[in-house]
Amino acid sequence: MSKPLGVWHETTLHQQTIYQTTTVVGLKRNIDDVHGAASAVPAPKQTSRPSFIAPRGPPRLTASTIKCTRDAPLGPSEYSQRKEFASTPRCTQDASLSLSHPVYGLPRQLVANFSKLGIQSIYPWQKHCLLGPGILKGEKNLVYSAPTGGGKSLVADVLMLKQVLADRDAKAMLVLPYVALVQEKVRWLRNMVEGISREALGQGLKDDNKTWARRSDRDTVRVVGFFGGSKVKPTWHDFDIGICTIEKANALVNAAIDDCSITRLKIVVLDELHMIDDDYRGYLLELMATKLLCLSQPVQVVGMSATLTNINLLKTWLQGHSYETHYRPIPIEEHLVYDGKIFPADTTTQLLRAANEQLKSGLQNTQSQTQSQVLPVRVVEPSAHKEYKDPVLNAVVALATETARSGYGALVFAGSRAGCESDALLISRAMPTLNEADPVIQEKRLDLLGDLRSLATGLDRILEQTVPCGVGFHHAGLTTEERDLIAYAYDAGVLKICVATASLAAGINLPARRVILHNARMGRDLVGPSLLRQMRGRAGRKGKDEVGETYLCCQRKDLESVVDLMHADLPQISSCLISDKRRVQRAILEVIAIRLATSRESLDEYISKTMLSYSAESDSIQENVRASLEDLQYMGFVTVDNFSNYQVTRLGKAIVASAFDPEDGVFIHNEMKRALQAFVMDGEMHVLYNFTPVYDLGGTQINWRVFWNEMEQFDESGLRVMSLLGLKPTQISKMLHGGSLRETTPEEKDISRRYHRFYLALQLRDLCNEMPIHRVAQKYDTPRGSVQNLAQTCQGFAAGMIKFCEHMGWSAMGAALDHFSDRLKAGARADLLALAKITFVKSRTARVFWDNGFKTVAAVANADPRELVPVLMQAQPTKIRLEAKDEKRYEDKLFAKAKVISESANRLWQLEMQQEHDFDEE
Ligand SMILES: Nc1ncnc2c1ncn2[C@@H]1O[C@H](COP(=O)(O)OP(=O)(O)OP(=O)(O)O)[C@@H](O)[C@H]1O
Ligand SMILES: [Mg+2]
Structure with a gap:
């Protein structure tokens, strides 16, 4: 076996477990079949936790000591740092530093929540920022900069909460660049809105006489996170504050402009605004904000970052106020x-x-x-x-x-x-x-x-x-x-x-x-x-x-x-829209597809509202737009009608609706056209190949030895798929012996992408056949984080593919893919996913619950918490035991956990019942 490419390491799970290798992808299975198949990997049956001794590690070492060379250290000492913070004025000195001050108009419960989370008093700069003309009323856009840890989020949080609490139909969107940030922010804002009731704010529902038919979360402020791996499909109906990654935010705005529901959107916050300069994803942020600036209704745009030097450019672009401070609560x-x-x-x-x-x-x-x-x-x-x-x-x-x-x-x-x-x-x-x-x-x-x-x-x-x-x-x-x-x-x-x-x-x-x-x-x-x-x-x-x-x-x-x-000075922020011609193409295609701009004049107006137009030569922009429009027509994404207006073609619309990048769209279109000519349905590989996401395929490292081995085990159907895709055993053999994939011409690039996509499709096949992530990672010499990402994004991508087929009028193919997407879910163990919504019942614990007969949320909800204790005991991993004496304490702990599980299951069950009612009503 050749040298491993990725970072992977062993985990405590044994490698010898045998996993099913026959396909389950093309077959409809009922839930018990799934269970049966999964039980090929028997859950360890144990009623109490065995103890084991921690593995002996390498010998201990001693860290070097650090010696002072002077009597008193230079620079700020711990004491002076604390003193500086203590000198920040508080609300005892200035009443408007309290969020309860009438000038902010915030509900009492919200102020109490802020206080509970450690914010008794706001910083003077936060006050000045909030009280800028038209800011609190949502009339003026705002861009501000403060050092890292300077408390920027609070200003944006107050502005968003103010809007959504003023009007129960108002929506706010917060855009963040990383999934970890989205997750952290969802937790924070959920704490912030806890206990706030719409009814208490005098915003009772119009259908009050039908309280039984009301969704149980309608009285609260709903905070929902949307990111690549999240299962939730974003729609305005599901949230009041949506926290999204850049890609999800752009897709959400496109869909909402297209179906006119965008009128509910009142405020959009762009955190880490310096990301606009990111060569990879920054342009999407710019595109999305530009669309908001073009709407006839006002949407307050708020941007912030710790690393903005030319804030004036952003201020001019967003036509708003700017605010800069160097205050850091802790120097x-x-x-x-x-x-x-x-x-x-x-x-x-x-x-x-x-x-x-x-x-x-x-x-x-x-x-x-x-x-x-x-x-x-x-x-x-x-x-x-x-x-x-x-x-x-x-x-x-x-x-x-x-x-x-x-x-x-x-x-x-x-x-x-x-x-x-x-x-x-x-x-x-x-x-x-x-x-x-x-x-x-x-x-x-x-x-x-x-x-x-x-x-x-x-x-x-x-x-x-x-x-x-x-x-x-x-x-x-x-x-x-x-x-x-x-x-x-x-x-x-x-x-x-x-x-x-x-x-x-x-x-x-x-x-x-x-x-x-x-x-x-x-x-x-x-x-x-x-x-x-x-x-x-x-x-x-x-x-x-x-x-x-x-x-x-x-x-x-x-x-x-x-x-x-x-x-070094921080670099100036600049637009990345023009650095690659495909970006302007995407900008134009999207606005034509959602009918925000269709004439040459309106397109020019749209482009004139980009940040790019405030920093680049207008001639070069014009030239870029002209060339992009030509390319879009040449590629068959747009046409010109009799009134010289641009119309999106079916293909163009399909690409935007599926939120694909145009270049990915062309690739997918070609792949699908091939599939339409000959769709291999006597095996699983072609279907799985079509469900394999195409984003960032270049980042996939192929271990050609593994590729070769897999190919050798293929049946005739698998080999037929490879040959249809133009993947050749001779090429794989060459790669095995140190060859390289040429990527000079567009055709060569496409072929290379197909090898990479196929390699991922092999991983997806194993995942669907219920091989655990860490095993797939080891087998394909890939970090387990990447395999997990594949497992999480394939369902969203599959949904995009189905949408793509629907828009292209390929209904038979759409229906076939839809059928198979069921299997994709089965691979992700849909049965366990329902249970996994219950607090503390995740992955292995969910499996043990299932094995013990607790197969639905209702079953867990209806159980006495005491019944759950032995199950929990079984689900506990082996653990290093210090002493055996605390068995009783341990059981008490598990009982407490069982009670939380029972409560959580009951809440979920009630919600399920409620939704069934809602459904009946509709
Ligand atoms: N007025 C305040 N009083 C007490 N704590 C505050 C106040 N404002 C913010 N904080 C706290 O300070 C910490 C840092 O704030 P925040 O996350 O908003 O920083 P930031 O400016 O966004 O920094 P970064 O640029 O690193 O994202 C948080 O824990 C936040 O709760
Ligand atoms: Mg921040």
């Missing part, structure tokens, strides 16, 4: 570390000069006079351990463990997934062992290990070693559940150190007293100034910690570029 103490010496960040330029002079005069090994002028504040002693020989790593370990030993959290940023894991291991070896930790923390760490072990993917072998010592890692190679558990445990102080990639860099609120950067790299490259600022901005977040420090640890050879980076 951050910044440092540079190299060669084991810690310098305050503001002395780095002198330091660099000294280091250069030293080099020039050839005095590397002796103490130069100049260097003595820039004394480090502290020095990390070199380590005697060979594992910590590298001074950068040695400093990272010493700084991280020092923070943890004093009881606080440290967030370490590493440059790659592999770097995260090795740092976590090496740091954990210098941390106190589990037995040395506080008993309460010990218990919680064991619980965390148990929770991780009970996930479908099992417990990662590296986390198994690091978690007992209070260290975790977080990167996109882990599944979302693993990432959630790690972030949650770190937030709760169960883990003291979290090593992460840039996936935790923006927007997230975690308790990091120290942020430590191990080399400030992402992959091979140094990070940019914006990302650096975002990473450092995770330190000292109000409400999580009262003090913040950052340490950028670098190698000597990087010193010059790192010092430049530390002093």
